[in-house]
């Protein structure tokens with residue numbers, strides 16, 4: 180089957196908006212969509228200042244501007260310019276995959292290599308909300324511009340160079356006011372506390388980061404991370420009580436926290452299982468609504484950071500995983516089984532559940548699996564089951580049980596930045612019932628690229644990749660992170 184035929188077969192049932200863009204893109208891509216390997220790279224500040232806006236020299240920048248350049252490096256560009264840049268960047272990344280599949284990519288060559296895209300990349304879908312969109316922020320504690328070690332904000336500089344300065348995030352465009360308020364109050368609280376901040380784990384100190392989660396309804400959860408060092412549980416309890424008092428009856432009550440959690444951790448990052456998230460005040464969970472479904476989110480669980488853009492992402496993923504037969508919209512049933520790998524709190528599977536017979540989700544974090552199971556029940560969804568465990572451990576066994584589902588098996592994978600373990604790729608690739616696979620990645624140029632190549636390479640018995648190769652059919656970038664160079668990439672593979 181020719182690529183063009185495969186492509187049109189895949190997109191005929193995708194939502195009209197997508198279809199429309201595909202048609203336009205398909206018509207254009209063979210003629211115009213060739214990009215060189217260095218095109219679309221994020222411009223250096225020098226290049227920006229030439230082609231876009233004048234950027235002052237770093238030593239003339241305020242600390243807030245320097246921080247904005249670290250956290251939201253596209254903040255000087257208009258949103259259209261940002262989207263153009265991201266589009267080119269995604270096309271450049273995907274041209275690597277195309278080139279690799281066509282056998283003409285030279286990864287070690289320093290000269291730009293001309294590669295055509297062998298599949299359409301649709302125009303990036305913008306975020307409906309551009310400013311203050313984050314529903315989760317984590318603020319660090321370290322030495323501030325004025326030397327005060329109890330400063331809550333984000334780092335400028337690096338630990339390696341020993342020039343870290345902690346700058347408050349008040350000017351960051353992606354940060355909602357509520358997050359800034361909680362960070363200011365936490366700073367005020369730790370400055371009042373007799374305990375020292377924990378700047379480096381081996382040098383002592385206690386107060387660490389604070390994470391703030393909010394939802395579209397304005398509910399707020401704060402999670403304070405604390406290093407107990409040699410304090411007894413009784414001594415820690417006194418400081419926990421002070422924290423609660425500050426945020427419920429003291430100056431911090433302006434934050435109107437709906438939940439206050441506390442995690443005592445001796446490692447940079449601990450799961451709930453390693454060190455429990457202790458609820459000090461208020462509600463156990465925060466809730467978010469996406470595409471008409473309600474999701475319970477635990478303190479520890481992943482949820483897309485931009486709720487409005489998450490709706491765009493999930494409807495795109497839904498239409499690629501389970502394209503409805505007609506173009507009238509609605510929730511017609513397609514049937515079959517959907518495997519939701521790295522399912523988090525179940526958002527992808529649950530939003531697709533009305534269109535398929537069965538959803539099986541696999542997720543590492545137990546709390547997230549509990550949330551996913553709860554979320555299915557909360558939404559009266561009866562065809563979802565979720566399995567806790569590493570996908571690389573669960574999938575090989577699960578695959579043999581799924582052999583009987585025939586050809587109605589689709590997989591959607593949405594791993595963290597580290598990509599999928601090679602055993603997961605092997606299990607997916609060697610299960611012939613999977614004809615369609617949708618890969619959602621926030622970092623397609625990293626480990627995910629290795630995954631793409633392993634999904635699409637010729638059968639390789641040495642790597643135990645014996646199943647028929649997948650072919651990339653269509654890519655849809657979705658902007659989840661305005662003002663930053665990042666976006667989500669949805670990549671449809673078929674075979």
Ligand SMILES: C[S@@+](CC[C@H](N)C(=O)[O-])C[C@H]1O[C@@H](n2cnc3c(N)ncnc32)[C@H](O)[C@@H]1O
Pocket residue numbers: 481482483520521522523524525526527541542543544547568569570571593594595
């Ligand atoms: C980018 S999030 C996506 C979550 C979900 N699909 C969503 O849209 O909300 C990646 C998820 O992969 C999970 N994860 C990371 N490593 C994993 C592994 N080895 N096996 C299964 N899940 C894993 C993380 O806990 C996280 O929930």
